[in-house]
Amino acid sequence: MNFRPPELRTVTMTRYVTPLREGGSLPAIVEADDDFLYVLKFRGAGQGLKALIAELIGGEIARALGLKVPEIVFVEVDPAFGRTEPDEEIQDLLQASGGLNLGLHYLSGAITFDSLVTTLDARMASQIVWLDCLITNVDRTPRNTNMLIWHKELWLIDHGAAFYFHHAWPNLDEQGKRPFALIKDHVLLPQATEIEAIDAEACAILTPERIRAIVALIPDEWLQTSDSPFDTVEEHRQAYVHFLETRISHSEIFVKGAQHARETRI
Structure with missing residues (x-):
């Protein structure tokens, strides 16, 4: 393809x-x-x-x-x-x-997803849990699901709280290999029974070429900030690529962490 x-x-x-x-x-x-x-x-x-x-x-x-x-x-x-x-x-x-x-x-007329009203199938729930583990998204909890129902379909919104490490830029290799502990609070975790199967599919989709193409979308002016710890825009951009590629190549770590959190929660 x-x-x-x-x-x-x-x-x-x-x-x-x-x-x-x-x-x-x-x-x-x-x-x-x-x-x-x-x-x-x-x-x-x-x-x-x-x-x-x-x-x-x-x-x-x-x-x-x-x-x-x-x-x-x-x-x-x-x-x-x-x-x-x-x-x-x-x-x-x-x-x-x-x-x-x-x-x-703007999805006019959309309503907030409510897990008590709408039940997602295991595959989609697992896809979303896997995504949020990858990007370390802390903001998909029962209190604030950041999901909408529009035209009877589920839409994801508001990923601005993801990649929280970039507010301090600690060791990227260490961050890339960490389990995502806050997945324990994820609104869809109880339904995410297929995360291991999803892991294989998602890793095959998110090739280095695709990751670099997505990160390349970041405008240079967004990376040219006074608080950047990097000498050049390209180094700054490459840091996101490195984090994501490291995380994908070690995805079994956050997958096992999510599975353990699910078993503990249910």
């Missing part, structure tokens, strides 16, 4: 519609110059560019694995939007977010 590298469109924000107050970093629904609505994640918010990078990599890896994720786009924001915004907090956020931000297609 021929591999086609993923491509992301770039749109320009034309209207700030409304904030999504349930998000800690004040994401918002905005309209863009293609007349579509997007949930915009701002570079000037809480965790800044690292959250956008995690959202981008996590979302596109999920898509590569066949899971449904709203279209991810780059969104150009003119800081001038902040001048007419009456809410001071939003005004500051808009003014701090000039340039390239990240948006996800």
Whole structure:
């Protein structure tokens, strides 16, 4: 099967519609110059560019694995939007977010996934648990599932809390080989009975070529930060590749950890 590298469109924000107050970093629904609505994640918010990078990599890896994720786009924001915004907090956020931000297609009418209402099959539950172990996503718990039901299908959203190691950049080899202890709190862990079978399939899909193509989507300007511990953009980008390739090649570690957490929980 021929591999086609993923491509992301770039749109320009034309209207700030409304904030999504349930998000800690004040994401918002905005309209863009293609007349579509997007949930915009701002570079000037809480965790800044690292959250956008995690959202981008996590979302596109999920898509590569066949899971449904709203279209991810780059969104150009003119800081001038902040001048007419009456809410001071939003005004500051808009003014701090000039340039390239990240948006996800707004799924109008979607409802939050509730594990007490909707039961997923073991295969899909295992796929999502495996994904979240790989990207160390701490944010898929019963309290905050970050999954939506839209047109009777499950969609994954909000991967900004993944890759939490990149807030400090500890030893990458060590991080890549660690089990993901917080998987014990995953909302789908009890249904994830096929994670070992999924592991073989997912590792075959996430080839080094595909991982590098996904990481290559990160804009250079998101890696050129004053707090970067790397000398060059390419070194910074390669660090994400190295983490993911290490983690995939040692996936049996986090798979066994997830299986043990599941046995303990049920």
